[in-house]
Amino acid sequence: MLIAQISDSHLLTGGRKVAGRFDTGARFDDLVASLGAQPVRPDVILFSGDLGEDATLEEYTIIGEGMRSLSIPVLAVPGNHDARTPMLAALPDMVGETESGHLCLCDTQFDLAIIGLDTLVEGAPHGELCENRLAWLKETLAQCADRDVLIFMHHPPMTTGMQDMDSMGLLAGKDAFSKMVEQQGRVRGILCGHMHRSIQGECGGAPVRVSPSASHQIAFDLREASSFAFSSEPPQFMMHIAEPNTPLVSHVVSILSTD
Numbered sequence: 001m002l003i004a005q006i007s008d009s010h011l012l013t014g015g016r017k018v019a020g021r022f023d024t025g026a027r028f029d030d031l032v033a034s035l036g037a038q039p040v041r042p043d044v045i046l047f048s049g050d051l052g053e054d055a056t057l058e059e060y061t062i063i064g065e066g067m068r069s070l071s072i073p074v075l076a077v078p079g080n081h082d083a084r085t086p087m088l089a090a091l092p093d094m095v096g097e098t099e100s101g102h103l104c105l106c107d108t109q110f111d112l113a114i115i116g117l118d119t120l121v122e123g124a125p126h127g128e129l130c131e132n133r134l135a136w137l138k139e140t141l142a143q144c145a146d147r148d149v150l151i152f153m154h155h156p157p158m159t160t161g162m163q164d165m166d167s168m169g170l171l172a173g174k175d176a177f178s179k180m181v182e183q184q185g186r187v188r189g190i191l192c193g194h195m196h197r198s199i200q201g202e203c204g205g206a207p208v209r210v211s212p213s214a215s216h217q218i219a220f221d222l223r224e225a226s227s228f229a230f231s232s233e234p235p236q237f238m239m240h241i242a243e244p245n246t247p248l249v250s251h252v253v254s255i256l257s258t259d
């Protein structure tokens, strides 16, 4: 199966620009056009958080209309810029909801089971997997014990060396998550966002792929005590080729502006 992963579109309405530089509304239109023009159509689109910039119902409504125009199934989890209530209201066909009110999901209609994890701490930039979410994941992984699995989530379950961003990373539940991935033993990939650049790593024996932003990137910088800064690298998304019993293959695709 072919999976398009998009992340961190940070859509703003009314032509406003993120950081005074990035017209994320126009870039979202470019993203939808690029996905629609792919010569091989993805089977599913995974949206790994930070869909909107200000988390308004209007932002999610525009995102919903754009994504549904592609007639491809879309699954989404929130990032730190998102808010659960408007996201659930505007995108009920794209998100799940647990008994504890978190927007986690498990979709078993494809060759690999797809688990989406809500790592959001509303109002904070960092992420967490609390006891409720870890309990849900444990039960869900047990239900998928005989299947290959893909997990997608906003905050990567690893540090990246970009220390300012790592300070806003997945600050709770990382070790328990890693153990669950290792125990299930058939997690083919963990697909993340948040970092606004392509990074590869590992967690619990499974590959971690961090998608760049579909709008604007963060500059590569490993210096201690330096604050993150946006760069002018192009908007990008990922295409993952995922088959049972086969290592995950992942591509980064640049989005060309239609201007």
Ligand SMILES: [Fe+2]
Pocket: 008, 010, 050, 079, 081, 194, 195, 196
């Ligand atoms: Fe982001």
